[in-house]
Amino acid sequence: MSVREVLRLQGLALGLTLAVVLGSSPALAQTASAERGKLLYESRCVACHSVDANRVGPLHRAVLGRRAGTATGFAYSDALRASTLVWSRETLQAWLKDPEALIPGQQMGYQVEMLQDRLDLVAFLATL
Numbered sequence: 001m002s003v004r005e006v007l008r009l010q011g012l013a014l015g016l017t018l019a020v021v022l023g024s025s026p027a028l029a030q031t032a033s034a035e036r037g038k039l040l041y042e043s044r045c046v047a048c049h050s051v052d053a054n055r056v057g058p059l060h061r062a063v064l065g066r067r068a069g070t071a072t073g074f075a076y077s078d079a080l081r082a083s084t085l086v087w088s089r090e091t092l093q094a095w096l097k098d099p100e101a102l103i104p105g106q107q108m109g110y111q112v113e114m115l116q117d118r119l120d121l122v123a124f125l126a127t128l
């Protein structure tokens, strides 16, 4: 086999690999994994939150469907307490993406940059 042929075959193989990777990524972005979300929660949220106790942030048990700023016994910011927002999958996504844009004056100094991470985190929160 000539060097030229080898290079051509390598090019083909690379093209195929890229097609598989690129072809599958939009599908991946649609799917949310609560299991991965739990791992993300344990690595990124537990510094301030826990599922069953108020810490620096409010507890997350039954957060889906709860009105924002209403976990019993947590001292929320005025902004969150005054908000009439209800936590749905959509509002939780928006909160994790940019809390300040959703509820100006809030006090959670944390954002989740990646769409897939937000989808997985919300899938986990929805199991609580």
Ligand code: HEC
Pocket: 041, 044, 045, 046, 047, 048, 049, 056, 057, 058, 063, 067, 068, 069, 070, 071, 075, 076, 077, 079, 080, 092, 095, 096, 105, 106, 107, 108, 109, 110, 112, 121
């Ligand atoms: C640096 C500390 C900190 C980190 C890290 C953090 N939070 Fe928060 N979070 C807060 C605080 C403080 C509040 C309350 C904000 C307020 O009162 O304005 C809050 C509020 C919330 C609320 C609103 C709950 C309610 O009862 O209305 C949700 C949902 C939430 N956080 C989710 C998360 C998730 C999911 C993560 C991990 C990706 C996370 N937070 C990471 C500090 C944090």
